Amino acid sequence: MQPKSNKFSLLSKYRTWILIFALILFLPPLAVIFQVSTGDNSFCGKWCLRMFFVWREGITVQQYFTGWLRSFMGAGLVLGVLGATLFFGRHWCSHICPIGGAMELGSRITPKFLKMDFKTIPAAPVRYGYLAVFILAPIVGAGSLCCNYCNFATIPRIAGAPFSQADLAYFFRTYGIINLAMVGILGFFAKGGRAYCNFFCPIGALDAAVNRIGAKLGSRMRVIEDRCSNCGLCQDSCPTGAINKDNKDHITQIDQLSCFPCRQCQKVCPRSAIAYGRFAERLERQTHEADNNQMKNRMLPT
Amino acid sequence: MKLKNVIAFVLAAAVCLAAAHYRFYDSSHSIGMMNDAGGKAIHPLILDAGKNLYSVIVTARVMPPYRGDARVVLEGTPPMTYTLYNSEPVIDLGVHRHPDFKNNSFYGLQAGDSIALWMVMKPEKPDSNFQSEKESDIKTAIPTGYSSECCSSVPPSNHAKEKNRAPGEGLALSFYDIHTNQPVMRIPVIFKTAGEDRHATEIQ
Numbered sequence: 001m002q003p004k005s006n007k008f009s010l011l012s013k014y015r016t017w018i019l020i021f022a023l024i025l026f027l028p029p030l031a032v033i034f035q036v037s038t039g040d041n042s043f044c045g046k047w048c049l050r051m052f053f054v055w056r057e058g059i060t061v062q063q064y065f066t067g068w069l070r071s072f073m074g075a076g077l078v079l080g081v082l083g084a085t086l087f088f089g090r091h092w093c094s095h096i097c098p099i100g101g102a103m104e105l106g107s108r109i110t111p112k113f114l115k116m117d118f119k120t121i122p123a124a125p126v127r128y129g130y131l132a133v134f135i136l137a138p139i140v141g142a143g144s145l146c147c148n149y150c151n152f153a154t155i156p157r158i159a160g161a162p163f164s165q166a167d168l169a170y171f172f173r174t175y176g177i178i179n180l181a182m183v184g185i186l187g188f189f190a191k192g193g194r195a196y197c198n199f200f201c202p203i204g205a206l207d208a209a210v211n212r213i214g215a216k217l218g219s220r221m222r223v224i225e226d227r228c229s230n231c232g233l234c235q236d237s238c239p240t241g242a243i244n245k246d247n248k249d250h251i252t253q254i255d256q257l258s259c260f261p262c263r264q265c266q267k268v269c270p271r272s273a274i275a276y277g278r279f280a281e282r283l284e285r286q287t288h289e290a291d292n293n294q295m296k297n298r299m300l301p302t
Numbered sequence: 303m304k305l306k307n308v309i310a311f312v313l314a315a316a317v318c319l320a321a322a323h324y325r326f327y328d329s330s331h332s333i334g335m336m337n338d339a340g341g342k343a344i345h346p347l348i349l350d351a352g353k354n355l356y357s358v359i360v361t362a363r364v365m366p367p368y369r370g371d372a373r374v375v376l377e378g379t380p381p382m383t384y385t386l387y388n389s390e391p392v393i394d395l396g397v398h399r400h401p402d403f404k405n406n407s408f409y410g411l412q413a414g415d416s417i418a419l420w421m422v423m424k425p426e427k428p429d430s431n432f433q434s435e436k437e438s439d440i441k442t443a444i445p446t447g448y449s450s451e452c453c454s455s456v457p458p459s460n461h462a463k464e465k466n467r468a469p470g471e472g473l474a475l476s477f478y479d480i481h482t483n484q485p486v487m488r489i490p491v492i493f494k495t496a497g498e499d500r501h502a503t504e505i506q
Contacts, residue, residue: 029392039398041391045416125307129314133322143322147331166387169420172357173329199314 009276011095012263019101026098028160028167038073042156043099049074049203050146054134057141078203085207086214089221089276090260093197093204099155100197100204103183104239107193116185118195119241124208124257127198131205151187151196154179192239198258208257215256219278221265227273228252234265234274327494328353334362334487336372336411336477341487347475351493356423359389360475360489366413371480373407374419376491378473382423389418407480421475 011018025032026043033047034040040047052071055064068075081092093100107115130145138144147153153170158180160167170176186196197204211220230252235243242258243265245251252273254265266274272290327350335342347358376384388403401417402409408417473491478484 030395031391032395035391035395036397039400039416041389041418122304122307122310125310126314129311130318133315133318137319137322142319143325145318145322148325149321160392163392164387164389166389166418166420169357169387169422172355172422174326175329176357178326 009263011091011261012266015095015262016105018095019098019105022096022098022101023105023159027102027156029163031156041160043074043152046071047073047077049078049152050150053078054138054144054146056138056144078206081203081207082210085210085218087218089219090204090207090211093207094260094262097197099151100194100201102155102159103151103187103190103196104193106188107190110188114189115191116189116195117191118186118198119191119238121199123198123241124255127200127205127208130200131202134202148175149179149182149200151179151183151201154183158183194239198240207260211259212257217278219276220256221254221259221261221263221274221276222279223252223254224273224275225251227271229271229273231270233268233270237264237268239264328355329357331359331361332489334360334489335365336362336417336487337365337368338484338486340485341477343487343489346490346492348492348494351495354424356421358421358423358491359418360421361416361418362477362487364411364413364415364417368486369412371407371409372411372477372486373480374475374477375406376421376423376473376475378491380473380493381426382473383426384421384423387420387422389420408477 024030026034028041031041034042034045038046043049048071052067052075054067084091095101134145136142138146154176157167157170157176161171171180182200183196186199187193190196228251230245230250232245232252234252235245238259239262240258240260242255242260244253244255247253254274261276263276266272266276327348330347330349332347333344335344341362347360349356349358374386376382386403386406390400390403394400399410399412399415401411401415403419411417473493475489475491476485477487479486
């Protein structure tokens with residue numbers, strides 16, 4: 001039997017199309033999801049994913065949960081995303097998120113010589129430094145990163161700006177220009193297109209933490225060590241810099257604190273040494289069986 | 303834990319803290335409630351004086367029992383030229399009703415409607431020294447829970463004076479019912495020169 005998690009799985013094969021479909025659903029000019037559900041135009045409003053869980057100095061418990069109710073669609077989505085990640089990995093980030101998807105797709109059409117590589121920067125410490133400030137600064141009244149620096153506000157307005165003067169007006173302000181620059185540098189002009197997601201997304205940071213916590217429980221991208229030749233192709237292909245073979249044992253490892261199952265590594269691996277699933281041993285067996293089946297099929301007379 | 307990681311964490315936190323703490327004042331966001339009784343500004347627009355261009359967003363909710371048409375006008379001093387842009391779906395699928403916005407007026411407002419207007423305004427006479435409020439007044443006027451984008455629904459008590467500023471005093475974005483000419487909402491625009499030391503905690 002063919003293993004479910006081989007490199008030709010639907011999620012792997014049609015990832016680009018799934019991302020494009022997500023863009024159509026979420027972003028202007030159609031913004032289907034928002035229009036059909038709450039009548040909003042974008043993630044700002046009832047769909048805000050980021051503000052509802054931030055406690056602000058001086059608010060009461062009731063006011064805090066009022067924020068959850070105000071952003072009920074965003075709150076539901078975040079809880080759903082985190083729950084799904086626990087068991088199945090970060091498919092929201094890799095396949096659905098229209099913001100990360102837009103930056104990645106933009107990066108793919110950017111000429112190589114213009115792209116910057118941010119993989120040398122350790123992503124996890126930067127991400128959790130950001131998340132710490134995102135959560136703690138409002139609590140102590142030291143300011144807020146919410147809204148002012150938000151790619152969930154920026155990307156929909158980039159998509160809407162050619163059609164709507166209201167969206168264009170966003171980029172007349174300093175924050176709009178800064179956000180545009182950040183999305184450009186860390187997204188469209190970043191190798192892999194996911195540096196913004198990797199460093200400055202609070203949802204991505206929470207999702208990554210859940211991904212790591214549930215790594216033993218749920219399905220993840222895993223290296224089948226017996227098959228791996230440590231060639232490094234997967235490391236180069238990883239958009240989040242989650243694959244590392246520069247450790248003391250010089251074996252290829254996947255950091256579940258940064259990995260999402262985009263399966264780029266799986267696609268480029270010449271030895272099928274990376275697969276998506278719950279247990280590496282089982283994956284190894286499945287991959288072995290798949291190879292045998294493939295070989296038998298080749299040997300059968302046509 | 304690697305030293306490199308610790309340094310990256312501390313550096314990231316420091317940069318993010320500075321970004322969170324510093325606020326650019328060429329942009330602001332206010333929230334209001336529109337009703338028959340003159341409406342309510344949850345918090346006003348607070349901007350730095352002396353800029354050549356301001357881009358602000360005004361969101362509001364229409365409270366029952368108000369329904370009708372409302373014209374929007376930026377009135378008062380200092381005089382500004384302004385353009386209003388209504389935030390609406392680029393391609394309206396027609397699933398939800400949206401009030402029409404034409405010639406700076408909303409038509410068909412109903413209780414429960416949410417409106418979002420972008421306003422780009424320019425001083426008629428650019429003057430880096432102009433200041434519409436005394437600095438001491440401004441300091442008491444700035445809410446502790448405030449960000450340029452998101453806002454409080456519980457205004458600080460010392461903000462009442464600014465919110466209830468009489469028509470004609472200072473600058474304000476006013477909404478008038480087209481048929482009765484009665485005000486249905488008034489959002490004061492406050493200019494300040496000194497930096498605030500606490501902000502953006504966005505009390506809900």
